[in-house]
Amino acid sequence: xxxxxxxxxxxxxxxxxxxxxxxxxxxxxxxxxxxxxxxxxxxxxxxxxxxxxxxxxxxxxxxxxxxxxxxxxxxxxxxxxxxxxxxxxxxxxxxxxxxxxxxxxxxxxxxxxxxxxxxxxxxxxxxxxxxxxxxxxxxxxxxxxxxxxxxxxxxxxxxxxxxxxxxxxxxxxxxxxxxxxxxxxxxxxxxxxxxxxxxxxxxxxxxxxxxxxxxxxxxxxxxxxxxxxxxxxxxxxxxxxx
Amino acid sequence: xxxxxxxxxxxxxxxxxxxxxxxxxxxxxxxxxxxxxxxxxxxxxxxxxxxxxxxxxxxxxxxxxxxxxxxxxxxxxxxxxxxxxxxxxxxxxxxxxxxxxxxxxxxxxxxxxxxxxxxxxxxxxxxxxxxxxxxxxxxxxxxxxxxxxxxxxxxxxxxxxxxxxxxxxxxxxxxxxxxxxxxxxxxxxxxxxxxxxxxxxxxxxxxxxxxxxxxxxxxxxxxxxxxxxxxxxxxxxxxxxx
Numbered sequence: 001x002x003x004x005x006x007x008x009x010x011x012x013x014x015x016x017x018x019x020x021x022x023x024x025x026x027x028x029x030x031x032x033x034x035x036x037x038x039x040x041x042x043x044x045x046x047x048x049x050x051x052x053x054x055x056x057x058x059x060x061x062x063x064x065x066x067x068x069x070x071x072x073x074x075x076x077x078x079x080x081x082x083x084x085x086x087x088x089x090x091x092x093x094x095x096x097x098x099x100x101x102x103x104x105x106x107x108x109x110x111x112x113x114x115x116x117x118x119x120x121x122x123x124x125x126x127x128x129x130x131x132x133x134x135x136x137x138x139x140x141x142x143x144x145x146x147x148x149x150x151x152x153x154x155x156x157x158x159x160x161x162x163x164x165x166x167x168x169x170x171x172x173x174x175x176x177x178x179x180x181x182x183x184x185x186x187x188x189x190x191x192x193x194x195x196x197x198x199x200x201x202x203x204x205x206x207x208x209x210x211x212x213x214x215x216x217x218x219x220x221x222x223x224x225x226x227x228x229x230x231x232x233x234x235x236x237x238x239x240x241x242x
Numbered sequence: 243x244x245x246x247x248x249x250x251x252x253x254x255x256x257x258x259x260x261x262x263x264x265x266x267x268x269x270x271x272x273x274x275x276x277x278x279x280x281x282x283x284x285x286x287x288x289x290x291x292x293x294x295x296x297x298x299x300x301x302x303x304x305x306x307x308x309x310x311x312x313x314x315x316x317x318x319x320x321x322x323x324x325x326x327x328x329x330x331x332x333x334x335x336x337x338x339x340x341x342x343x344x345x346x347x348x349x350x351x352x353x354x355x356x357x358x359x360x361x362x363x364x365x366x367x368x369x370x371x372x373x374x375x376x377x378x379x380x381x382x383x384x385x386x387x388x389x390x391x392x393x394x395x396x397x398x399x400x401x402x403x404x405x406x407x408x409x410x411x412x413x414x415x416x417x418x419x420x421x422x423x424x425x426x427x428x429x430x431x432x433x434x435x436x437x438x439x440x441x442x443x444x445x446x447x448x449x450x451x452x453x454x455x456x457x458x459x460x461x462x463x464x465x466x467x468x469x470x471x472x473x474x475x476x477x478x479x480x481x482x483x484x
Contacts, residue, residue, distance in 0.1 A: 014257075015257055057327045079323065085299045086298055119259060119300060121326070171413075
């Protein structure tokens with residue numbers, strides 16, 4: 001377990017500033033988000049999050065938190081928005097969470113530090129679900145991949161953070177070749193269309209979709225390998241590196 | 243002079259978190275940015291910036307800072323990026339700036355507060371230059387509208403913040419009708435083209451530009467008023483409200 005999930009003191013971290021991570025993965029035709037369920041009475045889900053060391057770049061903190069939570073390095077990551085409402089932190093809930101959890105009995109000063117208002121910097125990540133090994137923090141009962149069409153109840157502004165991450169993902173989707181991180185190395189046009197339909201939450205017409213993708217010039221078609229039934233197999237594509 | 247430009251203490255503001263504002267205005271065919279020049283030996287320019295009250299939403303803090311600096315209310319404002327490198331704050335420079343400025347002799351605790359590392363949340367604003375009444379802070383010698391093609395030397399990562407603001411502005415330009423905030427109520431196609439050329443820093447061909455704008459469906463053409471020379475005057479346009 002990483003020290004960053006212990007209670008923290010103001011000497012080590014920047015106070016009142018957090019990083020929240022929306023970790024997107026894709027499987028069975030649906031976009032998912034990796035969420036911890038809190039070890040707390042009731043059904044409370046949250047986002048993988050953490051704090052920023054005094055000597056650490058904010059981007060490095062986000063990368064560290066993601067690595068700790070997924071055991072993956074070299075993750076595709078984008079900072080997308082700051083969540084700064086004064087009332088966004090449910091300080092009473094946090095105090096109760098800390099009070100009821102026997103693993104979280106720290107010094108009074110640390111306790112006070114943790115239950116103040118936090119401004120949070122949102123990052124989204126795109127990962128291959130098959131390569132992720134989710135790591136619980138002290139606060140978590142478990143972590144699960146939840147489909148974005150069927151999200152659980154989240155504490156604080158978790159729902160809003162996921163929604164804004166999805167808007168940012170859509171805005172970046174074509175330009176930044178982000179699909180690269182969500183599909184295997186080669187894929188059919190139909191598989192690519194299913195990914196787009198999940199991200200944008202709308203159907204595309206097959207012919208129009210293929211025209212759009214080819215016009216974007218982001219994929220190349222691979223030669224079919226010769227087999228007896230070759231002309232029945234669909235073409236495979238791969239992304240053209242930027 | 244607003245209290246927010248006095249030295250500050252940790253009781254009032256969130257520590258180590260700042261807001262930097264890139265205030266864009268347009269005149270004489272060129273985009274400009276409103277910059278304070280520091281009251282300090284040498285030629286040091288910075289961005290209008292400030293801090294966040296403990297009970298204040300971050301967006302409200304950005305609005306307050308902009309109002310204080312421009313005397314304008316109801317400003318078009320977008321949060322666009324967080325600047326979080328650990329080394330971005332030149333703490334030695336800030337200490338010297340405070341030490342040499344007789345208006346800035348505060349308590350030791352306040353001084354220490356001010357010269358720590360800061361993470362900054364970047365906002366850009368779009369304003370009508372003619373309506374702005376720039377307000378200096380205690381730290382400033384003066385404020386000036388500087389053309390983005392001819393920027394002065396800026397302290398810390400000021401240059402990077404302006405460049406990223408411009409990228410964000412370009413990305414939002416068509417969707418968000420941001421030109422609305424930079425031109426008078428009615429304008430000619432030629433005037434609109436000059437604005438686009440300044441924002442995107444490239445020429446557009448007249449016919450292509452007109453086609454693109456009409457295809458975006460963001461402006462409507464006004465009826466020409468009848469005058470003796472009416473057929474010589476160019477058409478006037480105005481933005482269609484979103």
